[in-house]
Amino acid sequence: MVAILEFTVNAEEFLLGGTLEQASGVELIELERVIPLGDQSIPFLWVIADDFETFERSVRSQSAVASIDQFGVIDRHGLYRIEWAIDPPNQLIDGLVEANATLLEAHHGERWLFRIRFPAHELLTQFYTYCTDHGIQIHVERVVPLTQRPRRGPVFDLSPEQREALVLAIDRGYFETPREVTLDDLAADLEISQQALSDRIRRGVQQVLVDSLSALEDE
Structure with missing residues (x-):
């Protein structure tokens, strides 16, 4: 049974969050998707900012970052890819990749909010166990099982x-x-x-x- 997990996590609990927490010149960051590539999980993200040069410079200066590449800017939205200089690059993200999870939404505020879809409830459990085993403290906001839709109409899975x-x-x-x-x-x-x-x-x-x-x- 497909299930959606919504959870929050402190930035320091995962490498990407900790890295971007120190970035400057940014209004909003949203994780777009994660691409497994060799031994790394490469994150793509949208950054909303007025000064992309300041953001890029502050991220590039951090020792964990090998490179940050921009793929274009649309109305103050810049699409970026980050490659890591360390291994393992990101335990939280790797846990999602291993559980075959689909990223629906992830953005930063006081804490990072993630909405993740798992193709089976067993894989959701696998991811939660992974976080526990690696000492990653996530706060589960809700779990939504996706069963057959009721006859009265659709159920909108909104955050x-x-x-x-x-x-x-x-x-x-x-x-x-x-x-x-x-x-x-x-x-x-x-x-x-x-x-x-x-x-x-x-x-x-x-x-x-x-x-x-x-x-x-x-x-």
């Missing part, structure tokens, strides 16, 4: 932050024509940046569409 953003946007008339509130106003209500809110709404809407279309295909 609490995405749900909060979408509910507020709907309540305040953001999706009305014309719009009754601006993105800046909503961001101020949630005390986050306009770009962070835009990302939450975009990812939330995408998840709702994916779940809705999947439910229609199952009928």
Whole structure:
């Protein structure tokens, strides 16, 4: 049975988090995906910043980093790949790779939030055991088993932050024509940046569409 695990973890508990915790000039970092490559798990990430040179310089100066490469910038979003200079590169990420997990969402705040999909509940258990064996302290927020969808309609697998953003946007008339509130106003209500809110709404809407279309295909 497929299951989704949502957990938080302190940055110092894994190499990528600790490395990016020391980076400067950054507004938001989101882990895009992880690619196993030889003996390493290479992380790709989106960085939202006004000064990418400062970010790159601060990351490149750290001894654990062999290289950081930028693949382009789209509207203040820079896509990066980090390669490590040490082995093993990242025990937490390696645990996810070994459990054949799919990264749905990962971003930093006071702590890192991960939403991970496992093809079987046994692999979720394997990952949790892996963290315990390696002394990685994760805080499980929730586990969502993906069973057959109820007849009443689809169940949207939104993170609490995405749900909060979408509910507020709907309540305040953001999706009305014309719009009754601006993105800046909503961001101020949630005390986050306009770009962070835009990302939450975009990812939330995408998840709702994916779940809705999947439910229609199952009928």
